Amino acid sequence: MWVFLTREWINRFVEYLQVEKNASVHTVDNYRRDIADFIKYIADNSIPSLKDITYLDIRNYLTKLHQLSYSRRTVARKISSLRSLYTFFVREEIVERNPFQMVSVPKAGKRLPTFFYENELAMLFDAVDASTPLGERNAAILELLYATGIRVSECVGLNMSDYDPEIGTLLVKGKGKKERYVPVGSYAMDALDQYLLHGRIRLSNGREEQALFLNYRGGRLTDRGVRKLLNKLVETASVTLKISPHILRHTFATHMLNEGADLRTVQELLGHSHLSSTQVYTHVTKDRLREVYRSAHPRA
Known part of the structure; x- marks a missing residue:
């Protein structure tokens, strides 16, 4: 049942990105992938639903991303995507608080842009x-x-x-x-x-x-x-x-x-x-x- 509800919530969030935030297609696709990865993680770890996420769950998820050798930039983007999702959930009164609010995003190393001589x-x-x-x-x-x-x-x-x-x-x-x-x-x-x-x-x-x-x-x-x-x-x-x-x-x-x-x-x-x-x-x-x-x- 919660999978169906999750799909409905995500669709509403995507609509919010497109209509209120004027997000590009590329940005929306990134959000979808990041959220889908997190939903798979909570399903694999028998967490009841998105509403039941705790700070400890998030720390474990970050550990998992580190084990999978994701770059700092990618991890920072995933956390930013999920933080935005839960900010939307709080606004819509789906959850009472944003569990990602206290999560520090790893600083991405600054890379100089590659260019042609x-x-x-x-x-x-x-x-x-x-x-x-x-x-x-x-x-x-x-x-x-x-x-x-x-x-x-x-x-x-x-x-x-x-x-x-x-x-x-x-x-x-x-x-x-x-x-x-x-x-x-x-x-x-x-x-x-x-x-x-x-x-x-x-x-x-x-x-x-x-x-x-x-x-x-x-x-x-x-x-x-x-x-x-x-x-x-x-x-x-x-x-x-x-x-x-x-x-x-x-x-x-x-x-x-x-x-x-x-x-x-x-x-x-x-x-x-x-x-x-x-x-x-x-x-x-x-x-x-x-x-x-x-x-x-x-x-x-």
Whole structure:
């Protein structure tokens, strides 16, 4: 019986995330997985229901996560997800108190974002064969991700009406349904225009599709599709760095800051709500550090 009630509670919580918190699909999926893992744990340990969780149960769960070698970052996210769930339960008077309120979240070690150096990026661009419709699309995606720093979810969510070739801008729908305009560089505009004039027309097969980027069947390209095409480009380019669309976002931010862009501008372009999210990119390459040191220090 409690399993049925749990499913109902979780569905209400997900609706709360989507409607009141404007959580992204990716965020909601993470919450679902974290909660499902915890429900499995309490079922395996014969705990009657989510309402019967104690602080000791949570400590045992953390021990289990440690035994499974989860990273600090992952454990912190799982605890944050469950704390939010129980905060919602308290609000809805499903439980009287939040047992996760007193649980300290392990501090995640700060990792500098991985990014491409310019020579690595050049190899990646050279690996694109733009002689086919899919190749033209891939070239446009690669140029656009690097030129704008948009997230892959934002990229595949673009519609034809979001691109204004007259002034070279994109209307991007970001996290929390926030919208922002981002400029598109000349290289990306050239690749986009080539794709729209030739590749996209052939990929659409006469279908009316509002998506900017299409798959080989003429439908909207997915996040997974973008990751797959980028991995193929890495194999072709023989770049040893494991790529994800987010690395291109990191590269955009790093290169912008290294070339003198101010932090607030990069924050706006990336669509970050908080400046602290952008400050992680203020690391610079060793070459840039050496250059600044030599030009600024009197006895360099």
